[in-house]
Amino acid sequence: MTTSTTTATTTSTTTDADRAALHFGFFELEVLRTRRVGHSFLRVTFGGESLADFRSGGRDQSLSLFLPQPHVEHTVLPSTDEDTWFAAWRGMPADEMPVMRSYTVREQRTAPGGAVEVDIDFVLHGDSSPASNWAGRAREGSRIMAIGPRVAANKSVRFQVRPDADLLVMYADETALPAAAAILAALPAGHRVRAVFEVPHEDDRLALETAAEAEFTWLVRDPGTGAARADAVVGALRAAELPGIADGSAYAWLAGEAGTVRAARRHLVQERALDRRAVRFTGYWRLGASEEELLAEAYSGRAPSEDPESAL
Numbered sequence: 097m098t099t100s101t102t103t104a105t106t107t108s109t110t111t112d113a114d115r116a117a118l119h120f121g122f123f124e125l126e127v128l129r130t131r132r133v134g135h136s137f138l139r140v141t142f143g144g145e146s147l148a149d150f151r152s153g154g155r156d157q158s159l160s161l162f163l164p165q166p167h168v169e170h171t172v173l174p175s176t177d178e179d180t181w182f183a184a185w186r187g188m189p190a191d192e193m194p195v196m197r198s199y200t201v202r203e204q205r206t207a208p209g210g211a212v213e214v215d216i217d218f219v220l221h222g223d224s225s226p227a228s229n230w231a232g233r234a235r236e237g238s239r240i241m242a243i244g245p246r247v248a249a250n251k252s253v254r255f256q257v258r259p260d261a262d263l264l265v266m267y268a269d270e271t272a273l274p275a276a277a278a279i280l281a282a283l284p285a286g287h288r289v290r291a292v293f294e295v296p297h298e299d300d301r302l303a304l305e306t307a308a309e310a311e312f313t314w315l316v317r318d319p320g321t322g323a324a325r326a327d328a329v330v331g332a333l334r335a336a337e338l339p340g341i342a343d344g345s346a347y348a349w350l351a352g353e354a355g356t357v358r359a360a361r362r363h364l365v366q367e368r369a370l371d372r373r374a375v376r377f378t379g380y381w382r383l384g385a386s387e388e389e390l391l392a393e394a395y396s397g398r399a400p401s402e403d404p405e406s407a408l
């Protein structure tokens with residue numbers, strides 16, 4: 097009796113912050129090896145003892161990486177305590193403070209000896225951006241820190257397709273291609289997928305494995321396309337046959353450059369009559385804005401909403 101009362105009380109007072117603390121934790125990731133995949137991607141394989149507690153939920157599982165400044169070899173955070181790490185990190189001198197960036201777990205696996213390995217595919221888009229720069233100079237033995245999942249059912253897995261969804265519509269640019277690849281790998285047979293993938297180079301058209309019945313349209317972007325990139329993506333979606341999209345059994349997952357993602361969502365909801373609640377959309381980055389600037393917008397409440405119910 098006492099036990100069940102305690103359990104009920106604990107459950108009813110568990111806050112989002114409590115859940116986040118249970119679901120996520122700090123991990124030290126050590127670079128085991130790197131490999132170029134496609135023209136724009138560098139696959140970094142990480143290991144490390146702390147990964148024994150890492151539980152990726154698969155699909156578009158994201159995590160936050162802390163990457164050292166160019167003159168620093170390994171990431172060091174003054175605190176990894178859940179209550180103090182943020183203030184301690186933000187209080188570091190600017191030229192020592194690691195940058196925090198969002199990335200996707202492309203794959204988690206157990207190596208033959210039993211150690212856990214995690215692959216992350218970094219888009220190399222220039223040395224003046226901290227994460228891209230770090231990836232370009234990552235060497236075996238480099239150590240970084242991450243906040244990642246400790247339970248597989250966690251809020252950073254955004255892709256939650258209903259089992260009865262008949263048609264999955266996808267859009268991803270190169271930054272979201274690792275997530276799209278992991279989603280496709282997890283989809284069982286019986287799903288129909290129509291996907292538009294937009295990449296900077298012919299050789300970024302990666303071989304994607306899936307048991308689903310899938311059709312991919314690849315768009316190779318012209319250099320310097322800028323804001324007009326959204327037109328090509330919406331054009332490809334407009335040309336796609338999406339039978340049954342408006343009958344309640346379709347689901348869309350859209351991720352990539354924020355302006356393009358919003359344009360794709362508008363097209364699906366306004367022109368193709370897809371229920372807006374059936375669209376999961378995420379701006380992975382925005383032309384002209386660093387992740388710090390996007391986070392500052394989010395903290396100040398100025399960021400555009402990614403709630404499915406939000407206005408178009």
Ligand SMILES: Cc1cc2nc3c(=O)[nH]c(=O)nc-3n(C[C@H](O)[C@H](O)[C@H](O)COP(=O)(O)OP(=O)(O)OC[C@H]3O[C@@H](n4cnc5c(N)ncnc54)[C@H](O)[C@@H]3O)c2cc1C
Nearest residue numbers: 158198199200219221225226227228380382384385386387
């Ligand atoms: C949930 C989530 C998952 C993500 N997963 C991945 C992933 O698996 N792999 C991956 O490569 N990225 C991924 N991203 C995107 C990545 O976090 C951003 O591209 C990030 O801005 C890269 O940091 P940076 O330090 O290189 O550039 P920043 O310092 O953030 O930006 C500097 C400048 O570069 C521009 N920029 C940023 N990214 C790109 C790009 N790819 N191409 C051209 N210009 C760019 C910005 O607009 C800005 O002008 C993900 C983002 C989110 C939110």
